[in-house]
Amino acid sequence: MKINGSSGVDPITAYSAQQKKDKVEIQNKQNGAVRSDTLQISTEARQMQHYKVKLAELPAVREELVASLKQKILDGTYKPDQDKIAAALLEERRLDKTV
Template sequence: MKINGTGGIDHIKAYTKQQQKETDEVKNKPGGQIRGDTLEISTEARRMQKYKGMLAEIPAVREELVDSLKQRIKDGSYRPDSEKIAAGLIEENLSDKIK
């Protein structure tokens, strides 16, 4: 059995040669520039970037609330709702079991 040719290698070389020729032609034209890739961000993506920036400006800890609670605990006026605490603990426990 005789196999002639080099298969796809010749095609790759021809393609590469053509690409180089086109690149050289663009470079040699007056004012010629090679166009690069472009990226277009959708309206939704721009909106998400805006919101992400807004969220970054919000402090992770609300200092005023923390200071207020510390003061109320210190002077004895803080009275947490025990039913809300119990309900939260139960809800958290149940959600952990579901996961």
């Protein structure tokens, strides 16, 4: 059987390329050059992380506000602003449609 040429990589070329690469790495080590990965974080990502930390610091329930409202309800002095509640409901509905 006769084989005409090869479709693979020439082993001599591959070996010499690896030798050159090894030589460069050895020179870099001798010269003190160190390859390292770098990471750059965008300004927006830094701000997002900052706000995430601040949000985690906030309490889940505003205890003082809840206690104050409970006391007003018990005293009979709690008078919610109906116009403000209606406006907030409409705004929330508008935002739901947007999303």
